[in-house]
Amino acid sequence: MKNVVILGSSGSIGRNALKVLSDFKERFSVFGLSVHSNVGLLEEQIPRFGPKMAVITDQESFERFHRNHDTEILFGTDGLKKLCSHPKVDLVINALVGSVGLLPSLQTLESGKTLAIANKESLVMAGKLLIDKAKEKGAEILPIDSEHSAIKQCLLSGKREEVKRLILTASGGPFLSRSREDLKEITVEQALSHPTWEMGKKITIDSATLMNKGLEVIEAHWLFGIPADRISVLIHPQSIIHSMVEFVDGSVIAQMSVPDMKLPIQYALFYPQRVISNNTSLDLAKAGKLTFLEPDDEKFPCLGIAYHALKMGGTAPAVLNAANEVAVQAFLNHGVSFTGIQKIVQETLSRHKRKLAPKFDDIIDADAWARQTAGELCLNAEMKR
Ligand SMILES: NC(=O)c1ccc[n+]([C@@H]2O[C@H](COP(=O)([O-])OP(=O)(O)OC[C@H]3O[C@@H](n4cnc5c(N)ncnc54)[C@H](OP(=O)(O)O)[C@@H]3O)[C@@H](O)[C@H]2O)c1
Incomplete structure (x- = not known):
């Protein structure tokens, strides 16, 4: 027990x-x-x-x-x-x-x-x-994140030195087929309706901007010790494949299931065992087509900004995270536009004087500095457009 x-x-x-x-x-x-x-x-x-x-x-x-x-x-x-x-x-x-x-x-x-x-x-x-x-x-x-649970399961197929790259899948959020121009007009209500997952408000907005995937790239880097240039992202709107690992021989191992967070939660609770569950079985014939496409970095710049923060290292990811939290809350409060989120995060990160090898207090200081800076940027009229 x-x-x-x-x-x-x-x-x-x-x-x-x-x-x-x-x-x-x-x-x-x-x-x-x-x-x-x-x-x-x-x-x-x-x-x-x-x-x-x-x-x-x-x-x-x-x-x-x-x-x-x-x-x-x-x-x-x-x-x-x-x-x-x-x-x-x-x-x-x-x-x-x-x-x-x-x-x-x-x-x-x-x-x-x-x-x-x-x-x-x-x-x-x-x-x-x-x-x-x-x-x-x-x-x-x-x-517990479904992508990282998937990768943990896929990694069991080979040795660490045999891993070529991690492939995180992303649903692409509700605005996959919208034009860049359209995104400026997105309302809070539209951004809160996710096509495949029912989640809290913050992660739902992060999924719509693709910042969620950026945060997950950083998460995967730390959990699995793989550098940013060996972690890629693939849009997969059906959310059936939760992530994949490519090995050096060219084999790609994927983990699939119906989208339901109870499965990764159960996997973490029982790890390394698997136990019988009441979760719905995956019926691939019913699931129909599984499709894939590259993320559009121009339309959804948050993913690229997160990669950049990971490569900067030190306190940069903490600044990225804090600025994003402030900007998402401001969007939810109707204070900035949907595209304002990305501008606030980018601008806060560009003003940051990164500290390498940060201690706990450095991270807390960077977080506080980023909140203050992003909060001020939220008041800028440019962020409402
Ligand atoms: N939802 C998903 O499917 C999913 C999938 C993968 C990863 N995640 C990650 O899991 C985490 C939780 O996501 P969620 O969707 O479950 O969020 P959520 O539905 O918004 O729930 C957040 C929880 O945190 C509590 N909370 C909020 N502000 C707090 C504060 N200042 N101090 C202490 N507790 C606070 C909330 O309490 P009250 O409600 O009582 O205020 C609630 O219990 C996030 O990091 C998210 O990225 C979520």
Whole structure:
């Protein structure tokens, strides 16, 4: 019986993780949960899963939460820290959105526990620190992102030195066939309707700009130790092939399934075992055509900007991530245009004085600087066009 914590249990990944855990009650116990503001859902989850601890990170939500059960309720970052490092915890699913995921990721590894990571932002900001910490503490990092779960599975087909390149697939988002000119007029509602996946707002916008794929390239670099020039991206609108690995002999191994995040979550929970699941079988005859095309860098520049940040190295990916978080939030608040997101990220990155081999504090400083800079850029009329 493993004790599992889900950070972000009110989110899309968090709720899917709880569905998987409900199917395997004899193997996993839900030790802890965290939500930011959705305390209504936490009130439903507590009697259902009986966690020993729950954390609420939003102050006002913490104050209005009804305490009428045995679960210990903790507050804020200190609460997350206490939960991730609790001696009884075996595995932490980090399903928080954004840079707030970094500290809990580090804390989990510092405590030598397995980190099942959906929160790609922490790997983008501080991939080297997290990988080094995992090595130092003998802790494992298991990907939940479907692309990285796919690559982990494909890599089992050969030796590390036999890998030629990683091929991350991307649905291409809802605006694949729109013209560049059209993109300026995209509304928040249009950007929030993803063709193949149901996800939180931030990742849905990131998928529409292709920044999500850029963040995933950086994530793949750190998780699998492959340089940027050996990681490519291929648009595959049906989201059936979740990613591929090409080996030196020319063989390409792909991982396929119906698009459903419960599968990569289950794979991480049971890794390295495979167990029978209730997930829908893939019927390729019904799936029909599988199509592929190169990403359009001119129409979706965020992918290229992310590659650039990875090649710059040091604090650059943390700046990319922070500027993107600010710009996406501004777009969701109707403060900047869809194409403004990419301009804000690019401009913030170009003003950044990168620091190589950053320590934790350098990353936090770069993140704060990028938020301030991107916030100022959001007020510029150019970003609304
Ligand atoms: N959704 C997917 O299919 C998918 C696939 C691959 C990777 N991912 C990655 O998984 C992560 C989560 O994505 P998601 O789609 O599940 O997002 P989501 O639905 O927006 O959920 C985000 C979770 O984080 C919590 N949260 C938000 N702001 C917070 C803060 N300031 N402090 C602490 N907690 C906070 C939310 O709490 P409240 O709701 O209570 O406010 C919620 O539980 C992201 O990094 C995303 O890129 C998602």
